[in-house]
Amino acid sequence: xxxxxxxxxxxxxxVAGAAVTVSSMTFAATEIKAAFNQSDxxxxxxxxxxxxxxxxxxxxxxxxxxxxxxxxxGDQRASLExxxxxxxxxxxxxxxxxxxxxxxxxxxxxxxxxxxxxHQEKVFTSGALDKLFASTKKFGFEVLTAYTAGSRNxxxxxxxxxxxxxxxxxxxxxxxxxTMVEMLGCMGGTGVPMSQGEVYTAVQQGVLDGGENNEITYxxxxxxxxxxxxxxxxxxxxPDLVVISDDFINSMSxxxxxxxxxxxxxxxxxxxxKWNAQIGKAxxxxxxxxxxxxxxxxxxxxxxxxxLQQKLIKTDAQKELTKAISELS
Ligand code: GCU
Numbered sequence: 001x002x003x004x005x006x007x008x009x010x011x012x013x014x015v016a017g018a019a020v021t022v023s024s025m026t027f028a029a030t031e032i033k034a035a036f037n038q039s040d041x042x043x044x045x046x047x048x049x050x051x052x053x054x055x056x057x058x059x060x061x062x063x064x065x066x067x068x069x070x071x072x073x074g075d076q077r078a079s080l081e082x083x084x085x086x087x088x089x090x091x092x093x094x095x096x097x098x099x100x101x102x103x104x105x106x107x108x109x110x111x112x113x114x115x116x117x118x119h120q121e122k123v124f125t126s127g128a129l130d131k132l133f134a135s136t137k138k139f140g141f142e143v144l145t146a147y148t149a150g151s152r153n154x155x156x157x158x159x160x161x162x163x164x165x166x167x168x169x170x171x172x173x174x175x176x177x178x179t180m181v182e183m184l185g186c187m188g189g190t191g192v193p194m195s196q197g198e199v200y201t202a203v204q205q206g207v208l209d210g211g212e213n214n215e216i217t218y219x220x221x222x223x224x225x226x227x228x229x230x231x232x233x234x235x236x237x238x239p240d241l242v243v244i245s246d247d248f249i250n251s252m253s254x255x256x257x258x259x260x261x262x263x264x265x266x267x268x269x270x271x272x273x274k275w276n277a278q279i280g281k282a283x284x285x286x287x288x289x290x291x292x293x294x295x296x297x298x299x300x301x302x303x304x305x306x307x308l309q310q311k312l313i314k315t316d317a318q319k320e321l322t323k324a325i326s327e328l329s
Pocket of ligand 1: 092196
């Protein structure tokens with residue numbers, strides 16, 4: 001939706017008190033709707049908000065970003081489709097959703113692909129993913145940048161998971177892609193694909209034994225209330241991707257396109273800083289509310305997921321990316 005504001009007869013008062021009339025000056029701000037599935041306290045929301053302010057300033061008010069948090073515009077799968085259709089201009093979606101369009105993306109969201117958050121930040125800010133991100137234009141959207149979502153861990157309602165053995169028979173919600181289902185299988189349990197918003201009730205009603213996520217989402221969505229055993233498996237550091245409608249970005253001037261791409265990339269650095277500042281607080285909040293954090297020897301999960309690497313990383317493009325990521329560690 002375009003918000004056209006016509007400022008007529010703007011009075012500019014001079015120091016001397018004289019008034020100058022600027023008649024029929026037209027000021028058009030184009031609204032960029034951004035779909036987001038978590039709360040307005042989340043580091044990604046805050047980084048996106050800052051990005052929006054900078055975009056507005058650097059384009060002299062031609063663009064204004066409005067973020068719709070808490071999945072108000074639908075879950076991630078639906079919001080990606082809205083971006084494709086051009087009904088929504090931007091969204092933050094997890095890598096598995098984009099991987100469903102092109103399996104080259106599998107390489108950047110494999111279990112244990114990153115050695116830690118510093119490694120992931122280096123990869124996201126190195127330019128190594130630029131080619132991959134531009135390649136989705138044929139699907140009707142472009143990936144502007146990647147945000148961190150920390151590392152994911154398994155949590156359950158009544159089971160102390162420390163080993164692959166302990167995962168047997170556990171029905172754990174995963175994000176909606178085959179890689180995620182396979183990954184949970186290689187960890188010893190059963191992966192159930194579902195959108196994030198349904199997890200709380202599904203665990204509460206016994207459809208699931210638990211979920212897997214980072215501490216911030218775990219605390220933000222109050223999943224500790226239904227699944228208080230949080231095992232530090234750190235099995236996955238799945239990128240979240242900031243996507244923009246291809247039609248929309250093509251409607252911008254070349255100069256504004258360059259500005260939005262640059263500011264989005266810069267916001268990744270800001271998002272990592274905001275993430276690092278919040279993560280400890282999220283864990284403390286969950287603990288205060290009864291969650292138990294369990295230390296786990298991650299090596300056995302690494303071992304059990306090795307065959308997945310051979311199975312899913314097959315194409316030259318996937319292999320090249322895997323190599324580039326590991327060389328940045
Ligand atoms: C994380 C991630 C989200 C994703 C969610 C999920 O919170 O940041 O993008 O939607 O996990 O498990 O679905």
